[in-house]
Every structure is written in C-alpha cells, then in structure tokens.
Amino acid sequence: DTGVSQNPRHKITKRGQNVTFRCDPISEHNRLYWYRQTLGQGPEFLTYFQNEAQLEKSRLLSDRFSAERPKGSFSTLEIQRTEQGDSAMYLCASSSGFSGRAKDSTGELFFGEGSRLTVL
C-alpha cells in the first residue's frame, strides 16, 4: 500500500497524559499536513511541512501541541497534558507541492485514515 499511513488508528487516554501520532506520507511527496476533525465538523488545518521545514501553524495549535518532520519523511504530532477538548480525529495528508513545473502539481492532498483520540 503506497497511500498515507497513520498510527495508531485509535488512542484512548486519560486527561493529563501525553500522546503521539505518527504519519507516513506517500514517499515522493514533499508536503505534509495535519488536520483535526471533530464530530459534525469539517477538517481544520493545524500545520504543514515542506520537506523538514514547518512553514505554517494554525492558531488552533496551542503550545501543548508540537509537530515534527525530522528527515522530511514521516511526521509526528504530539499532544502534551491532554484535555477532553482534544478528543477528535487527527488527519494527515501529503501532496507533491510544486516542483517548478506546473504540470507536476495537481494541488491534490491525499489523506490517511486518521487517528482517533479519546480523552477520558
């Protein structure tokens, strides 16, 4: 399977604990995005990387959240001191971005199945 892979698929934790999610993008994609989706809502942008550089962070990404993409391949999203309001589906997506040739970029994001977090 060469799609976007996310682990774990489900995580149940107690309030105050730390959790970490991992995303493995499509191998040739240089851009990686994190989104959060709560019940009945559309996905909300959290942050994105181009290669290993984190280029944008949403105001939704409080100081308890940190994302990394150390080698420009997989990414991790860590939530420290979880709160019940953090319960959501965390979606990862990747895209090819622009290579300098417009025809190489379709603008399409490919999404993983998501990691569902439940904070008790």
Add this chain to the structure above:
Amino acid sequence: AQSVTQLDSQVPVFEEAPVELRCNYSSSVSVYLFWYVQYPNQGLQLLLKYLSGSTLVKGINGFEAEFNKSQTSFHLRKPSVHISDTAEYFCAVSDRATNKLIFGTGTLLAVQP
C-alpha cells in the same frame, strides 16, 4: 484568506433522484477547488477537483461540479443517486501557493430507499 460555505448541513433525497450540494467560496486570490467524500469511520476521498480550464469537471461515482467564478460557487451534482452515496461531502478551497485546504462544514447526503 479563503473560506468555504456549505449552506446545507443535511440533504435528504430518495434513491435515483437527482441531487445538488451547494458550495460557495471566498478568496482574494486564484484557488483550486475540491470536493471530498467521507464515509463513516473512514478518511477523506477525492471526488473531483477544479484546477483550471473547463468549468465543468467530472469526478468519480458519477458526480460532477461546475465552477462559476462570477458567483464564486462550485456546486456538486449527480443525476441519479444510490443508497451507497450516503456520506458526508466536503467542499474545499486550496491556496495555490501552499496547497493548504480550507474545508467547509460538510453536507450529509442521506439517500433513502
């Protein structure tokens, strides 16, 4: 900044009837437009996209959408729906520089027999 409005939170329709899901967007720059579908407990799957060229775009599962720049709309249509089309549908706009997607709040298409 971009934004997307999906006015209909839920659209009930009978099987084999036509359907239109509405989407309006706001942006000060040129954008790409997308429709994604999400089945229960699954990730997002691309239905179709508008990048440039013909304003009528065809996607998977018999869906199509028309880009209307003057009305800043990108409505999704299907001439005859099936029970299996029951899902949440999200319209999204992408910043051409970053590919970052901004999603609408979604429309639940509920197909009834």
